[in-house]
Amino acid sequence: MALSKNKKLPVYVVGMVFLIFCIILGTSQGSVTVPFGTTMKILWQALWAGDYANLDDSFVTIVLQVRLPRVLLAALVGASLSIAGAAFQGLLKNPLADPYTIGVSSGSAVGAVSVLFFGWSLPVIGTFTLPFISILSGFLTLLLLLAFVRFIEQSLATETIILAGIIVSSFLSAVISLIITFTGEELRQIISWLMGSVAMRGWDYVWLMLPFFIIGSLLLLANRSELNALVFGEETAKTLGVNTGKRRFMILAGASLLTGSAVASSGTIAFVGLVIPHLMRLLFGPDHRHLLPLSMCAGGGFLILTDLGARTFIAPAEFPIGVITSIIGAPIFGILLYQQKRRRAIIQRVRR
Amino acid sequence: MLELQDITGGYGSVPIVQNISFNVEAGEIFSIVGPNGSGKSTLLKFIFGALEPDQGKIFIDHKPLSTYAPKALAKKVAVLPQHAETTFSFTVRQVVELGRYPYQKGLFSTQLEEDTKIVDQSMEETGVLSFADQPLDTLSGGERQRVFLARALAQEPDMLLLDEPTNHLDISFQISLLDTLKKWARTKKLTVVAVLHDLNMAAMYSDRTLLLKEGRQEALGKPAYVMEKNSLESVYKTELYRKEHPSVPSPLITLVPHTEKDVAENYIDGLLVTEETSHTCISSSIYWKTLSSAVIGAGFGWHRHFVNRHVDKNYNEDNPESEYMMFLQSLQIDSQDTTGMMTAASLADGAKVRVQDEDGDVFVYATAGTANAVDVSKAYEKHSQPVTIGTINIWIFIDGTLTEAAYTQVMMTATEAKAKALLDKDILDPDTGTPATGTSTDSMCVAATQQGDTYHYGGTISVLGKKIGKAVYEAVAETLDRYKERRRSYSQA
Structure with missing residues (x-):
């Protein structure tokens, strides 16, 4: 499976259209259904003109103040986790890696859970204490991890990163469990945060997440060719002219930034970062030059859809979004995997 | 083209390679032979910069190796790896396109028409163009090796380094690979430095050979001189027999199995x-x-x-x-x-x-x-x-x-x-x-x-x-x- 030159453009168009469609669908559906056309008009006005004269005020409020930030946050988180997952899988040469493999997310989670447990509130940033501490502790975890790996050996070998990641994340998970053991009334709050949600965040979280998303994505996209080379191993990448030390750090930093900010703003949403890159690879091949942007589109759209499911299936109550990602994602993944294995078997039979 | 001066080094504190010096001219096929653990691959790693020697200098085109930026080095030197396992199924074309990496400029550069042309040419020359869009993991070992050769060729290098390139290949692929290298050495002035484990391949294809014993130079020169029975036996610690190749001027090394000799018996009586x-x-x-x-x-x-x-x-x-x-x-x-x-x-x-x-x-x-x-x-x-x-x-x-x-x-x-x-x-x-x-x-x-x-x-x-x-x-x-x-x-x- 690969994208030949003339198929690239249509695939990107489909990806963008899918994402835009998901945004519109996500903002129009919910407890109150805003007509599709109306939603499009409101979004159009919001983007270009800002003239809502002919539109229903309550619809405008619902779309722009309630749903759009939630949908955009879902898109950012989904896109972040997916592109980070794709990068981690390529960098670690392991299709089972995901943004949570190397423990950066556990670091973010420890930060967030601590804020909830101790009821911290930092001056000036106030309500943003949680995401701030969370991103910070995520990044500290990455630095700690890299220092640990460097301490073990000079080069940043893949296997050592994975192993060190497992050590770090199991340690931090234990810390989280420990905190939970001591919690009283914060328990429900902590558990629901850990399960992940993009609800009730508002525009502030979107603006908070956006710079991290942009920096992280650019870092990864700038290294898309390097990722292709790194898949063939450190030594091969070097002989192809890749400055492996620098590139590896850029990729780790970019992916950690994305993961940390996603976890900080919406908790640990499982499965997206593992399955979306995998899906895209099954559909369009493993070339990171296309895998990264396509994972971004698909991940963003996918998380909008699952969030839509989470808030509409048993409305007015909500499912945790992580539950939906797994319930929808797993079967799709299974079907695609089956089809790909069969196709591969056919290719091999034909060649013999 | 390549010059090594008194190279000593290895992975840890104990040097694997000691005091190795040699020159390789442009268009020459230079082979490194020796038993397992004699430091052949380590020496090669020094040359492509995967390892730093503890002591000694390496020059490529009269410039110290350490002054080359990674991309600049990749334009000069390409490496054919011993084995390359990949987790993901890249297509042949995607693999070969990686060979153009050193020619990319800027952060978000895209592939140019010239790159595509060179990639196609490389696949053509190595005979893998017909399965350009197939996943690498559906190919046989020999075909895969040719894909990596195409990738190396796409780097347009002056020098190609090979680490036991014929490992896991059947005889016909071994010969066709080495024939191709020989042709390129003659026509493109490609310099080839190859670690070979097969002494006969080394003798038949290389202009000069370096024989290593426990990280030190045992012999260096034309294969006919290097492949001398006594020094080979001392290096490989096994009984060898040297003959001349029946159709090309090159020595042919064969092994002698260890067998228990019968007690002195007169076989003429036994006729x-x-x-x-x-x-x-x-x-x-x-x-x-x-x-x-x-x-x-x-x-x-x-x-x-x-x-x-x-x-x-x-x-x-x-x-x-x-x-x-x-x-x-x-x-x-x-x-x-x-x-x-x-x-x-x-x-x-x-x-x-x-x-x-x-x-x-x-x-x-x-x-x-x-x-x-x-x-x-x-x-x-x-x-x-x-x-x-x-x-x-x-x-x-x-x-x-x-x-x-x-x-x-x-x-x-x-x-x-x-x-x-x-x-x-x-x-x-x-x-x-x-x-x-x-x-x-x-x-x-x-x-x-x-x-x-x-x-x-x-x-x-x-x-x-x-x-x-x-x-x-x-x-x-x-x-x-x-x-x-x-x-x-x-x-x-």
Whole structure:
């Protein structure tokens, strides 16, 4: 499976259209259904003109103040986790890696859970204490991890990163469990945060997440060719002219930034970062030059859809979004995997 | 092109490679050989910058290796990895496109038309263009190796480094890979530095070879000099045997398996002689190394049946070899184990002579018919083709180890002894009336057990040659007497 030159453009168009469609669908559906056309008009006005004269005020409020930030946050988180997952899988040469493999997310989670447990509130940033501490502790975890790996050996070998990641994340998970053991009334709050949600965040979280998303994505996209080379191993990448030390750090930093900010703003949403890159690879091949942007589109759209499911299936109550990602994602993944294995078997039979 | 100065280093504190220096010229094929753990791959890693040497300098095009930026180095030097496993199934084209990485500029550069052209060209030259869009993991090991070769070629390097490139490849792929490299070295002036584990491949394809022993240079130079029996044996700590390649000027190294040698046993005593009117067969329980001009098993070989077959004087076959094999089959003798000659002479006239003393043991069997005896010095005057078959077949069995030189000298000594016997028995060339030196279809087989004492010489006055001369002379003379006796009794009757 690969994208030949003339198929690239249509695939990107489909990806963008899918994402835009998901945004519109996500903002129009919910407890109150805003007509599709109306939603499009409101979004159009919001983007270009800002003239809502002919539109229903309550619809405008619902779309722009309630749903759009939630949908955009879902898109950012989904896109972040997916592109980070794709990068981690390529960098670690392991299709089972995901943004949570190397423990950066556990670091973010420890930060967030601590804020909830101790009821911290930092001056000036106030309500943003949680995401701030969370991103910070995520990044500290990455630095700690890299220092640990460097301490073990000079080069940043893949296997050592994975192993060190497992050590770090199991340690931090234990810390989280420990905190939970001591919690009283914060328990429900902590558990629901850990399960992940993009609800009730508002525009502030979107603006908070956006710079991290942009920096992280650019870092990864700038290294898309390097990722292709790194898949063939450190030594091969070097002989192809890749400055492996620098590139590896850029990729780790970019992916950690994305993961940390996603976890900080919406908790640990499982499965997206593992399955979306995998899906895209099954559909369009493993070339990171296309895998990264396509994972971004698909991940963003996918998380909008699952969030839509989470808030509409048993409305007015909500499912945790992580539950939906797994319930929808797993079967799709299974079907695609089956089809790909069969196709591969056919290719091999034909060649013999 | 490449210069190494006194390179020492390895992975830890103990250096794997020590004090290695050499130069490689542009367009040269330079191979590095040595046993496992001798530092071949480590040395190569220094050259492509995967490892830093503790001491010493490496220059590429007169510039120190350390001054090259990664991309600049990748434009000069490409590496064909020993094995490349990938987790994800890239297509052939995507893999080859990676070879253009060093030519990318800027953060978000895209592939240019020129890149595509070079990628296509590289795939064309390595013969992988036809499966450009197939996933790499559906290809065979040999095809995959060619894909990586295409990737290396796409880097447009001046120098190609290979780490045991023929590992896991079947023979035809090994040859085609090395042939391709040789061609590129000649046509593109590509410099090739290859770690090879197959000494024969190294000998056949490289201009110069570096032999490593425990990280140090054991020998450096033309393969013919480097692949010297004694130094190879000391490096590989195993018994090796060097021969010359049958069709190209290059040494050929073979191994000698370790076998328990039997207790000294006289194999000449153990020879079993079966005599029938159709053939005489001399068989042994062991294989003898033979040099012969026989119909079956000519040249050097290892045989344990020696068949002297009587055929009618009108014997005429287009393909005597396959007819002979059928004959052996009817006798249930394995033709692969056999040296086989033919003669129209009566086998009953055959003579067996054994010369044995404390210095050696030689056994000779000979049959003779002299109907078309030839004086070799007058042979150029002869016009007629022989009508009747007359042949002198000589079989020489030697208990001992002979060098190839000794085999050749034994042949010479035996031929002289034969000529002398003919002279003494007054055999004349019927056309010229002058004394004959042999017949037109003589054949000879020298067989030695290759066990026990070694004979370096077989010349006429050597220890071995003296016995050969005596035994051959006596055997040929005796069989000639019987032959003449029979002819006389025929003509009287």
